[in-house]
Amino acid sequence: MIVTRFAPSPNGPLHLGHAYSAIVAHDLAREAGGRFLLRIEDIDGARSRPQLADEFRRDLEWLGLEWEEVPAQSTRLDSYEAAARRLMDEGLLYRCTCTRAEIQALEPRIGPEGLVYPGTCKGRHVDLTRTSALRLDMTRALERVGDLFWEDAAAGVVAADPREFGDVVLVRKDAPASYHLAATLDDAADGVTLVTRGTDLFFASHIHRLLQELLNLPVPTWHHHKLLLDEDGEKLAKSRRSGELGFGIADMRTGGKDGRALADSLRMGEMPCGITLSRFPHGDA
Numbered sequence: 001m002i003v004t005r006f007a008p009s010p011n012g013p014l015h016l017g018h019a020y021s022a023i024v025a026h027d028l029a030r031e032a033g034g035r036f037l038l039r040i041e042d043i044d045g046a047r048s049r050p051q052l053a054d055e056f057r058r059d060l061e062w063l064g065l066e067w068e069e070v071p072a073q074s075t076r077l078d079s080y081e082a083a084a085r086r087l088m089d090e091g092l093l094y095r096c097t098c099t100r101a102e103i104q105a106l107e108p109r110i111g112p113e114g115l116v117y118p119g120t121c122k123g124r125h126v127d128l129t130r131t132s133a134l135r136l137d138m139t140r141a142l143e144r145v146g147d148l149f150w151e152d153a154a155a156g157v158v159a160a161d162p163r164e165f166g167d168v169v170l171v172r173k174d175a176p177a178s179y180h181l182a183a184t185l186d187d188a189a190d191g192v193t194l195v196t197r198g199t200d201l202f203f204a205s206h207i208h209r210l211l212q213e214l215l216n217l218p219v220p221t222w223h224h225h226k227l228l229l230d231e232d233g234e235k236l237a238k239s240r241r242s243g244e245l246g247f248g249i250a251d252m253r254t255g256g257k258d259g260r261a262l263a264d265s266l267r268m269g270e271m272p273c274g275i276t277l278s279r280f281p282h283g284d285a
C-alpha cells in the first residue's frame, strides 16, 4: 500500500507551492488506493505557531483534499531522544558547542545545505556548561554502512552520497532533533512508503537514506516534484510573505476563491499568472 504525507511546518502561512506539494502527495496515494497523511512539523519551538496548524487544515479542506492526520512532531520528542542516544552510544555522534559565527570564521567550504562544518569539536573535550548540538560523525557513519542507494521517481536509482554535507547536526542546540532526524524517524513511524517533497530537498534524501541504515528503518522510495517559481525564477517562500504576492492559500480561501478549481488547475500544470514550474535539476522527465 502506498502511503504519502504532507508535512508542513507551522512557521508561516501556506502558499501555492505547498498546495502543489500537498496535491501531488494526495493524488499519488489516492490513485494507488493508498493513504495520504498530514503531519505537522512543529519541533521548531520558538518559530512554531499552533494556530497555523488549524489554518493548514482549513486550507487542505478548501483544496478538496482528504487526509489522515498523524501526531505532530512536538508529541514525539521521546523517539528523537531515543534515536540520538542510540547513535551516541554507538560512537556516531559528538557534541559541538560552536556558534555559527565561530564556524563561519573558519571559512569552511559550502555544501548543498550551506556551510560544511569542519569537524572542530570532533574528538575534543567540550565545555559542558555551554549548550551543544549533536553532530553525526560522517566518516564513521559511512564506514559502518557501505554503499547505499535510494530511488526517486524521476531520477531513478541514486547512489547515496551524504559525505559532502559533512558532520550534519542531528540534535540542535534549541530543539531535540534536526529536520533530518525528525523527518526520517517520523516517516518510518508513520509507515510512509513514498516520500514526496520538492526538488529543493532532493539532496536531503542522501542524508535520510544514511540515517535509515544507521537506525535500521524501512527504506521508502522518493518522489521529488518540481517547484513553483515566481517572476524572478525564485521558489516561493513563506518568508516572502505569501500574502503580499497574492499566492497565500489562506488569503485566497478567505477571499472567496474556489479551492477545488485551483487544485484542478495545478494538477493540469496550469499555473496562475506570474508562476512557472521549475525544471528537474537532474534532467527533465
Ligand code: GLU
Residues within 6 Å of the ligand: 007, 008, 009, 041, 183, 196, 197, 201
Ligand atoms: N517540514 C518540512 C517543510 O515544511 C517538510 C519537508 C519534507 O517534506 O520532508 O519544509
Ligand code: ZN
Residues within 6 Å of the ligand: 095, 096, 097, 098, 119, 120, 121, 122
Ligand atoms: Zn563545534
